[in-house]
Amino acid sequence: MSTGKQLAGIALFAVLVACVPLVTTSGVTLNFVMMALYATLIAQAWNILGGFGGQFSFGHALFFGTGAYIQAIAQLQGGINAWIALPLAIAGAALVGLFIGALSFRYGLKGSYFALVTLAFAEVFRILALSVDFTGGGVGLMVPLRESVANLQFATRAGYLWVVLAMVVVALLVTCWLRNGRFGAYLQAVRDNEDAARAVGVNPFRVKLAAIGLSAAFMGAAGAFYVQVFQYIDAGIAYGAGVSVEALVAAIVGGMGTVWGPVLGAVVLHLLSDFTRNLFGELPGINMVIYGTVLVLIVIFVPRGIAGIGQSVRQLWSAKGGRDE
């Protein structure tokens, strides 16, 4: 697909979703769209590093939680306006990303070792957040409800929907740029074969570092958004495994290294979890069971994710019919 077509697709998506609150005022619908967009945001953030860069993080909550805490603490202790806190949260998350990246990529950590390091760091941050005072310890932090656009707090879901939509659109534009630019070409080259990339002049350390910084920034934005919507954050939500898993599952299910895969993955998984919640009532944890099952099925049958179903089927077909040259 050409860059022009992709940009047109993103514009169409933005306009269509932005119109949803104008068409309906149903709280359930708006809430669903908002949460699906939020899931898209974290999936797309993970996709930048995991899908395009091939560095599978298991601890993306690290950046989410950092963004969330900065957003909350800046308002509570710094008395800073929420709109100004937002770029701080994004920058803080990106800095943590660069720090983790510099440490692990400097020493060439890859694959499961990188996954383990991110997981371990997220856990360290969770325990730290539980034990220091300024994060509210085990009690967590409450951001007081002061509904007004100036405070990035909205009376209806529509306002939040537009805010997170804007973040998602920026993320889509960034992935579109990755698909069609030099940096993205380098990132995918490093993912596919690091030595070959080095031989033709790619500095893998710099490329991976930039990718984790970018990825962490979007995760931080998602964390800040979370705090604004729910006005509450604690160590378990911020740095727990839930967010990390949600981010990577949606990206893998949707299709890694693509522009639209994480959108598809987030929407499909949200539909699925809503559906099962209604079907099985309040059976706790059932959506996690579904997550696991879907992930296993996807990995086995459609390794390219939902966005790559066509290609997977074609390949399965040609493998059966024999290769024609």
Next chain:
Amino acid sequence: MSESSLLVLEGVSRSFGGLKAVQNVSLSVREGSLSALIGPNGAGKTTLFALMSGFLKPDAGSVRFAGQDITGREPHRNAALGMTRTFQIVKPFAAQTVRENIAVGAHLHLRGRTEALREAEAVAQRVGLAPQLDKPASDLTVAGRKRLELARALATRPRLLLLDEVLAGLNPQEIAEMMPVVRGIAASGVTVLMIEHVMQAVMNLAEHVWVLAQGQLIAEGSPAQVTSDDRVVEAYLGHGTAARLRKAATGAAA
């Protein structure tokens, strides 16, 4: 060291544990030449390439490229200086098309995606990959992958191209098709140093040959000189074979 030397190695050594893979190797590659590095399996040829291009750091000795000391400098910086290597075990970016693969190399000098993709097309033409431009790299045959490896390196516009066995694994016809490609690259002004086992290619293409055996340079000269050198014959065929072969030859003549 003459002024026209592009790459100069002096006393380069590298060991892996107790194994002396490369010992005290000195050589100088003349700018604009097409030369070859040959030697029996395990002689240390690929290790020497890795030491030149920066994938390995030498334990001792120095590497100079285009007048600069680049000993142990990272590969991507050497590529930017104009030295690019290919790999004996081909390393395509399998998930991407041939065009995208070559464009990664072209990006070294071209920032824009469109320009890099256009350059990729031109380079594909030079190595005979044009019909395969839109195929995924994973769909290429061995011969195709070797060409891709060459094309990607060529797209970086190197001054010195290090080719690690681009002919290995090809059938005689594919070798015959590939040889003019390599010669064409050299003719376009790129200095080429190749590791090669296919003697037909070495004899036909190379102006100068170095012979490496057990980590040491044992001979150098024109292809005709090194192939008639007793030490080279013995390195390949075993101690005492040179004398035996000569005796057999004179016996047959008498």
